[in-house]
Amino acid sequence: MxxxxxxxxxxxxxxxxxxxxxxxxxxxxxxxxxxxxxxxxxxxxxxxxxxxxxxxxxxxxxxxxxxxxxxxxxxxxxxxxxxxxxxxxxxxxxxxxxxxxxxxxxxxxxxxxxxxxxxxxxxxxxxxSVKSPWELDQIRHCGRELAGVFREVPAFLKPGMREVDLAAEFEYRLRKAGGEGYVRMRAFNQELFQGLAVSSASAGSTGFFDGAVTGQGMSSASPHGASAALIPVNTPILIDYTGVFNGYIIDMTRFFVIGQLDPELERAFETALAIQSYLAEQLKPGAICEELFLEAARMAQAAGLADHFMGAPGENARFVGHGVGLELDEFPVLAQGFKVALRAGQTLAIEPKFVFPGMGVIGIENTFAVSAGGGVRLSDLPDDIVYL
CATH class of the missing domain: 3.40.350.10 (Creatinase/prolidase N-terminal domain)
Structure with a gap:
């Protein structure tokens, strides 16, 4: 309290x-x-x-x-x-x-x-937007609990599962860990049910959600997140979830594959890691949010992946990081037009992702705190793709 x-x-x-x-x-x-x-x-x-x-x-x-x-x-x-x-x-x-x-x-x-x-x-x-040491401790706790559920995924992710089966298993364990589930968002017309577990069957689906990945969802009334589609082999499986404890939110994404991954997706994953590494190093007081986004976009372009960066071609989100705290869409935002300097203690989810319709989504997401020495990672889990 x-x-x-x-x-x-x-x-x-x-x-x-x-x-x-x-x-x-x-x-x-x-x-x-x-x-x-x-x-x-x-x-x-x-x-x-x-x-x-x-x-x-x-x-x-x-x-x-x-x-x-x-x-x-x-x-x-x-x-x-x-x-x-x-x-x-x-x-x-x-x-x-x-x-x-x-x-x-x-x-x-x-x-x-x-x-x-x-x-x-x-x-x-x-x-x-500026978190106290007490708040940072709350978010670290969220990170530990959510990472614990991610570590359990290989024990229950099986061939033949539907996306919704995977989501249900993940959410069951997250709830058992004490997750509150309330993912509060400030923006009008945005809503989210804890997170999403999607594969190539629906990962490239476009939709209302202001992010790189929407998913197909279960109906046109709930067009976000997991669907009833079967998870195929040799495709990236995105698990992008929030951990909400004592009101505070952490945001993380990890990828799993049953089988092997297309070399183009592996290359895109390495690019996402490079973008995350660059941004984490730059999360210092005084850095301009828009400039960080533009450099991330430049790195994606240099890799020949600009069309797929942060969304399906033609529906790309114009940000690569967003503030988190008691809400999922807090300040600051690493986005085009957000010409604001970072401040020590701000917390951001950095999420470089690439969307390939018909193939799937690949990328990474972790939550960091702004500090004089660069981003302090609050989500403690290896970034590696897990192959099953």
């Missing part, structure tokens, strides 16, 4: 940023934002003034919320008549426009007439 010292450090960083931007306070209603600062995910609204003590109002469950909350002033949600009295002298209210539904925005604007609501989405995400 979150402790009061960790919570206070986060709140202090936010308050400093609010004062720098002339904002009187921030009102959080999105559950994972409330959890980040308070330590409880109960149905709550959190007010953090630029100066002074925060206040958490809990709708349900108050009994659990007050027991979990690191906010000293935790109380039941007030009536609509009582609510405005807590905002005397407040003129500007920070709100997370990136995730707040219009209905909720209108509700709070009506409750607090005469105030200016301003967007603090970027401020919030930048603060959350």
């Amino acid at each position: 979150l402790n009061r010292q960790e919570s206070q450090q986060r709140i202090s960083r936010l308050q400093e940023s609010l004062r720098e931007n002339g904002i009187d306070g921030a009102l959080f209603i999105y559950p994972i934002d409330v959890y980040y600062f308070s330590g409880t995910r109960q149905n709550s609204t959190l007010w953090i003034p630029a100066t002074g003590e925060p206040r958490l109002w809990v709708r349900k469950s108050f009994a659990r919320g007050v027991g979990e909350s690191c906010i000293e002033d935790t109380r039941p949600f007030p009536s609509s008549k009582e609510f405005p009295a807590h905002f005397e002298g407040v003129r500007t209210v920070g709100f997370t426009f990136d995730v707040a539904p219009v209905q909720q925005y209108n509700y709070y604007v009506k409750l607090l007439p005469g105030r200016d609501f301003v967007d603090v989405s970027a401020i919030n995400r930048e603060i959350r």
